[in-house]
Amino acid sequence: AQSVTQLDSHVSVSEGTPVLLRCNYSSSYSPSLFWYVQHPNKGLQLLLKYTSAATLVKGINGFEAEFKKSETSFHLTKPSAHMSDAAEYFCVVSARSSASKIIFGSGTRLSIRP
Amino acid sequence: EAQVTQNPRYLITVTGKKLTVTCSQNMNHEYMSWYRQDPGLGLRQIYYSMNVEVTDKGDVPEGYKVSRKEKRNFPLILESPSPNQTSLYFCASSLDGGVAWDTRRDTQYFGPGTRLTVL
Numbered sequence: 723a724q725s726v727t728q729l730d731s732h733v734s735v736s737e738g739t740p741v742l743l744r745c746n747y748s749s750s751y752s753p754s755l756f757w758y759v760q761h762p763n764k765g766l767q768l769l770l771k772y773t774s775a776a777t778l779v780k781g782i783n784g785f786e787a788e789f790k791k792s793e794t795s796f797h798l799t800k801p802s803a804h805m806s807d808a809a810e811y812f813c814v815v816s817a818r819s820s821a822s823k824i825i826f827g828s829g830t831r832l833s834i835r836p
Numbered sequence: 837e838a839q840v841t842q843n844p845r846y847l848i849t850v851t852g853k854k855l856t857v858t859c860s861q862n863m864n865h866e867y868m869s870w871y872r873q874d875p876g877l878g879l880r881q882i883y884y885s886m887n888v889e890v891t892d893k894g895d896v897p898e899g900y901k902v903s904r905k906e907k908r909n910f911p912l913i914l915e916s917p918s919p920n921q922t923s924l925y926f927c928a929s930s931l932d933g934g935v936a937w938d939t940r941r942d943t944q945y946f947g948p949g950t951r952l953t954v955l
Contacts, residue, residue, distance in 0.1 A: 754942055756943070758946075765946045765948045765949055766879075766926065766946040812878055812879065823881060823884070823894060823895070824869065824884070824944070825895075826871070826879040826880065826881075827878055828876060828877055828878040829878045
């Protein structure tokens, strides 16, 4: 069985300060983990993906995430927030098994204060 | 241009009137999937398809049907829509569902979404 928990439904940071969006997962199989971003009234865009090649994954727009198996976490970070980062972020798990369900977290809304 | 298209983008209908939302991809992807997005719940998978003529239930399949007669198309059918199916729907596709160990293959590409209102 798989599950994803995004620990914060809303995060607010000031422009120029670090961003941390937290995600914990569980999976019976070796997972692929993703972060997607959804800007207001837009579709979903892939930010980054973990596929077991490296535990620190770099994505677009300066975001990165670190896979920590011992903590079953895949937190998303960015050193310095920009106003254009305001959006909804989804953590996603896909277990590479014969039943390829894909599970989305409930989302974290990121607000950026000027 | 590689893309996933959905039609219609917006639809307002009444309870019980059958409707179909189409989804098409031009990337020769084997895996296709439907999601609904509701506030506070993220995206929940309705149905997915590993290949032509192979479909399976996701987490919230009740009230929906799908078919996969061709590789490129994966329509979502609501035989008798109800107000609790008012939602934002996304179709997505990927090379495969991640069964293969080539982990480049399970990245999903999403359509633009269909906003459905059932009165």
